[in-house]
Amino acid sequence: MSPRLNLLQPYPFQKLRQLFATLTPNKDLKPINLSIGEPKHAAPELIKAALLNNLSGLSSYPATLGSDDLRASISEWLARRYNVPALNIATEILPVNGSREALFAFVQAVIDPTRDRPVVLSPNPFYQIYEGAALLAGAEPWFVNCTASQRFQPDWDSVPQAVWERVQVVFACSPGNPTGAVASLDDWRRLFALSDQYGFVIASDECYSEIYFGDNKPLGGLEAARLLGRDYTRLVVFSSLSKRSNVPGMRSGFVAGDAQILAQFLLYRTYHGCAMSPMVMAASAAAWRDEAHVVENRKLYAEKFAAVTHVLQEVLEVTLPDAAFYLWAKVPMDDEQFTRELFEQQHVTVLPGSYLAREAHGVNPGLGYVRIALVAPLDECVAAAERIVHYCKTLSHKQR
Numbered sequence: 001m002s003p004r005l006n007l008l009q010p011y012p013f014q015k016l017r018q019l020f021a022t023l024t025p026n027k028d029l030k031p032i033n034l035s036i037g038e039p040k041h042a043a044p045e046l047i048k049a050a051l052l053n054n055l056s057g058l059s060s061y062p063a064t065l066g067s068d069d070l071r072a073s074i075s076e077w078l079a080r081r082y083n084v085p086a087l088n089i090a091t092e093i094l095p096v097n098g099s100r101e102a103l104f105a106f107v108q109a110v111i112d113p114t115r116d117r118p119v120v121l122s123p124n125p126f127y128q129i130y131e132g133a134a135l136l137a138g139a140e141p142w143f144v145n146c147t148a149s150q151r152f153q154p155d156w157d158s159v160p161q162a163v164w165e166r167v168q169v170v171f172a173c174s175p176g177n178p179t180g181a182v183a184s185l186d187d188w189r190r191l192f193a194l195s196d197q198y199g200f201v202i203a204s205d206e207c208y209s210e211i212y213f214g215d216n217k218p219l220g221g222l223e224a225a226r227l228l229g230r231d232y233t234r235l236v237v238f239s240s241l242s243k244r245s246n247v248p249g250m251r252s253g254f255v256a257g258d259a260q261i262l263a264q265f266l267l268y269r270t271y272h273g274c275a276m277s278p279m280v281m282a283a284s285a286a287a288w289r290d291e292a293h294v295v296e297n298r299k300l301y302a303e304k305f306a307a308v309t310h311v312l313q314e315v316l317e318v319t320l321p322d323a324a325f326y327l328w329a330k331v332p333m334d335d336e337q338f339t340r341e342l343f344e345q346q347h348v349t350v351l352p353g354s355y356l357a358r359e360a361h362g363v364n365p366g367l368g369y370v371r372i373a374l375v376a377p378l379d380e381c382v383a384a385a386e387r388i389v390h391y392c393k394t395l396s397h398k399q400r
Contacts, residue, residue: 007135011128012355019340019352029347032376032384036351037177037326040375041246041300044293050283051250057278064275065266066095073285074254081209082223091259092232094266095276095284098251099207099240100129103171106236106255107133109268110201111168119163121170123154125178125357125366127205130171139168143360152181152328156190158361167200175208175218178356178371179328180321188224195234201261204237207253208324210244210294211301218323222257232257236265243325244294245287252276252284301325304374304381311385312372315392327372328353332392335370345394346387 010018016035025031065071071089079086087093096102111118111134120134124143134141142163144154154172172191174183183191195202204221212218221237240253255262269275276284287293305320309327312318317330331338335352342348353369374381 002136004136004138008132009128012351015355016339016349016351019336020343020349023340023344025343025347026345029387030383031347031349032380032387033349034372034374034376034381034384035349036375037243037373038375039243039246039248039325040377041297043247043250044245044287044290046290046293047245047247047250047283047287050286051279054279054282057282060278062275062278062281064270066276067278067281067285070095070276070281070285070288073288074256077288078222078256081217082220082226084222084226087222087256088259092256092262094255094262094269095281096238096253096255096269097274097276098242098248099205099238099253101251101274102238102253102255103127103129103203103205104133104136105269105272105274106203106238106265107137107139107169109265110203110261111137111139113138115166115168117166118168119166121159121163121167121200123171123173123176124360125353126171127173127177128356131358134169140166141358142167143358145360145363145365146176146179146181147365152176152179153183153187156194164194164198164200167198169201169203170195171203171205172221173205174220175206175212175321175323177205177208177324178326178351178353178366178369180208180324180326182218182322183224185219185224185227188219188221189228192225192228192230192235200234201258202235204235206237207240208243209239211298211325212323213298213302213305213320216322232259234258234261236261241284241287244297246297247283247287250280250283252280252287300378301374304378307378308374308381308385311382311389315389325374327374329370329372330368331370332395333368335366335368339370341395342388342391346391348384348387348391 071093118139120139122130236257242248350370353366357366
């Protein structure tokens, strides 16, 4: 077996199972799980209909490049959503089986292990795939802390020049997981300048881009590049239908941006054997062309955030995020202890923030936080919030 596998840390949910292994939760309360970012809203009927209407695609080997129609639908969506010129469907867009698979595979294709000690830069806290992809590609993960004092954005200027000189890939995640923070145009300007100076590739994970509040659409990497008068050199963005359209089981997304990089990534994927099913291609094209179900999806999340956030603010430091479906809540004690006792006493599951980060530069920026995924139905989210308040008030009473 590859010795690099020994470098991987347990996934957060494996650690959570271990944390709960000896606990017996309150059996009088219905379990409510707000720990995992899995959409629970119903899959749109138009997507299900498109799947059923294209079952004949099961008889065909799929093309790694995907269908012209799917790539055209993605190009049309990007132009509408980000006000950018239509991307070239032959060279600047590549359908993938969900952003998770693509993020991991991309690093394997891009990292040049012959260069001296390659580095992959990641925000911290972060989506765990970034670290695993770096390690299995033979690169060193280097974490840039995202703290409240930095608007939960990476402090790129804290990275030493000696590290920048070894960086080959930088992961950007906006809206962020778990904080929901959105990068500003100035944030992008600084990152682009660093990419120009040191020559690294920017891999922008934008899978939460369509869950936002009001009219404040999160800025995307392609949009930022155009606003700053740039092309897409060394920029690749990743998006997905999982959160936008509530179809995580369909495993459908895309990669778009730098044509030269995507040509090499396509070559990699041709050998990797990960082409999207023709029936999923057809359903995906239908999804990207429809916005009505996305508007309804946002409305459902907005209702939950409006109902839950002010309830939790009675006992926790928490605010409405810029986007995404997480609350990043500061808790009044150790985050593992909070999570463990909340599960045991109130049968509510959240995720310790420290599980989503690494200790870097003397601090774990997830320590003392929990991630609360508002993916359950509205009534369950409200009930969970009320139980959290009850637990915290009981905790406060004990501390007197």
